[in-house]
Amino acid sequence: MSIDGSILSPSLADGMVVLAILLPLVIGVICVGRAAGTWWRRALKGAIGCVVVLTCQGIALVAVLLQVNQSYGLYTGWSQLLGQQAPPPRQNLVKIRRHSPVRRIPISKDNPHPEGEWSGIEVEGTDAMYSHLPVWLPPQYFEKSQSHVSFPVLYWVGGLNDTGEHANVTVPITGPAEKLIEDGQVNPFAVVFLPGRIREGQDTECTNIGGMDHQSWILDTVMPKIEKHFRVGHIRAQRFIAGYSTGGYCAANLTSKYPDRFNAGFGLAPYFHPLFDPPQSSQATPLLISENSVVNRVRSGHVPRDVRFLSVISKADRQAWSDPASKGEIDGEEFWKKARSMSQYPFMLLSQGGHTTGTYAPYVPQSLEWLGQYGL
Known part of the structure; x- marks a missing residue:
């Protein structure tokens, strides 16, 4: 089976987002269904299941991000990663001498x-x-x-x-x-x-x-x-x-x-x-x-x-x-x-x-x- 193909496909990206959202919910529902006790205890266990899955997903995402960043050196600080652009330079960093008006x-x-x-x-x-x-x-x-x-x-x-x-x-x-x-x-x-x-x-x-x-x-x-x-x-x-x-x-x-x-x-x-x-x-x-x-x-x-x-x-x-x-x-x-x-x-x-x-x-x-x- 070939695994060639573009990973830039919008449908692939959308599908992964849907999966990331539905998976914790499904696990939460399963936890509720299998839990014993009053309804609020079952709801609490379901919520805990969702939180555990989301936390694991977050840790995995950060781990992959840091590994990729380590390999390619894309970001050197958290501010860059969060989208903060460097401020414009306050002074010229190179000499500029105009030769004609x-x-x-x-x-x-x-x-x-x-x-x-x-x-x-x-x-x-x-x-x-x-x-x-x-x-x-x-x-x-x-x-x-x-x-x-x-x-x-x-x-x-x-x-x-x-x-x-x-x-x-x-x-x-x-x-x-x-x-x-x-x-x-x-x-x-x-x-x-x-x-x-x-x-x-x-x-x-x-x-x-x-x-x-x-x-x-x-x-x-x-x-x-x-x-x-x-x-x-x-x-x-x-x-x-x-x-x-x-x-x-x-x-x-x-x-x-x-x-x-x-x-x-x-x-x-x-x-x-x-x-x-x-x-x-x-x-x-x-x-x-x-x-x-x-x-x-x-x-x-x-x-x-x-x-x-x-x-x-x-x-x-x-x-x-x-x-x-x-x-x-x-x-x-x-x-x-x-x-x-x-x-x-x-x-x-x-x-x-x-x-x-x-x-x-x-x-x-x-x-x-x-x-x-x-x-x-």
Whole structure:
């Protein structure tokens, strides 16, 4: 009998919730039926049976949660686990020096989209669930005075399991973008949301592996189509790329591998060489890994001077900074040691927080503002 199948099925999750609720009730009823004595004694024994089952379920749930968290380092404290997001930083953790003035474009009364507009395109070359790429356009894009102006564009790559639609949910980008544009901290810019993978169950890490040309899809399919349909990009100075986790690695790799395509980028919880899951892990050759390793480029000195990439990493993040159990696979600390003296690679190092969006989302505004000094 095969046990393959998605554990993300809503019906499976709903069924387990129903079972978790009904099981204690059934046991309670059985306890009442088998108990002797007056009705209130039987009811008390039934209630005790329910409480015992619920307590055991709670202990089991916490035990599993702690084991999973121990393995993946998702949360470093109970406050994070309970959904409390880290407060926004009170000061800049990285130097920001603007090289050119921001374009302040007033919003007129006849602007059809004074709050900006969500658009999108369908792009071939992926499974159906990854083919739609949402595009957010700032209100200035719709000003009549700007009808022939090309705007900067940020390509945002989601985490491994993100579709384009979900990428802005996992790490909110457009909210901070609107605020920074309104405050004149960055130029009006568009955002294109890319998925973390292009085939279901295939971890291609924005590389070309096993006949799935994820990297070429971004560079040769997505970008030309975006620039054909929208007044964005077209030249290196107007293109930026960033992402979270797997998307952070993608951004780190593409900015240094194709410096003629991207002006600058940043990564939240990035890593710096491809970390393939099966089946790609068995298909990855040493040459493929080396050609897509930012660590190797830094180690060999093959990083062009005009590369600009900001890394935002928590030292408590065992999936991005370091983990002794990974035997060197988690390479954030190693990369920091080798790249921290290079002007191409500034860092924002956080003292606490695991590999969750709650750790990193508060640093989106400052990261976008950092890109602003290069034209975003």
